[in-house]
Amino acid sequence: MTPFALTLPPVYLPFADGRWQMRLGLRSLSLADWIEIDDQYERYLQRKRELLHERYVDVFAAISGSEAAQQEVLNLLLGYLPQRFPECFAQKGDRLINQITGEAWTLAEWRDRPLDLAGRWVQEDLLVLLPSEDGYYRLVAGSLCFPLYWRLADKLGQPLGQIHAPVPGYDKTLERPMDNFFARLQPDHPGYRFNWSVVDTPELFLGNQRSHPVPADITPASAGDRLWIRVERQTLRRLPQTGGVLFTVRTYTYPLAILQQYPEAAAGLVEAIAQIPPAMQLYKSIAPIRSAIEGYLQGYLQGYLQGYLQS
16 A cells, blocks of 8 residues: 555664663653654554454553543644654544555544544554652553553553562662653653563564463574564653653564674673573563573574684
8 A cells, every 4th residue: 555665664672782770771752753654564553453353452441531641642643643754644634544554534533532543543552641649650541552461451540660560670770760750751852762572472462461381492593583572662752731641662573583683782682681680581581581592692693703703
């Protein structure tokens, strides 16, 4: 359907520096880079459509009273997408036309669930948090098609600290910095950060707790094709009218073998994994595949170094 060429997905390898730290790692974000669209757009949106049709309650949820914040998100995207990507989107009156997929939406038909519509426009997942009377930000609405082993229904209504309670060390290391960032976040100064993991599937929707053990037959010889680097590009943006915060999550997956194109990042991943505390390795499901990852990458790096020295 697309009459123009979309760019290849960027390759984000946030472990390339070889450091692993439990830190917020937020950076200033230019609004021009807020939403990313690439040549995987139709594949992502097709998967979203399937999930919204087959398991709607798993991928969209909202608390009554969150409609104004949801609408604010929709309005932000409505003002942003046709200007930032005029070849992809056009607004005609009360309709937004997607020139990539050929879809068109009448905005008035989505007044009771604006975030659901917003999530159908972009590859990102969208999560809305609002401050409550106790000062804590709570998750009040989400369009979450590509989670990593968590369920939207389990987190809806919870404050940030409770949402992240399963993360080892979050309460001691990240809870206060995250709360402070949310309190200080300004509408014209959004931020972004990365999160990464290594998984045994390229599937984007991993909405349940891991229900199967990591395959025992993943070895250094097969790891390059059977393991995937999963990177989340997360952005945070203040909603000035409602005082909420929009948290976007764009998920990228790359086969582990891609690191043969990035030897410094391959070495960085080995170094970073060695620094991850045991509890976090278990939480991220890295512990069962650590030896396969390290064996694969170390074997590649040895060959790379030998070739470099001989050249």
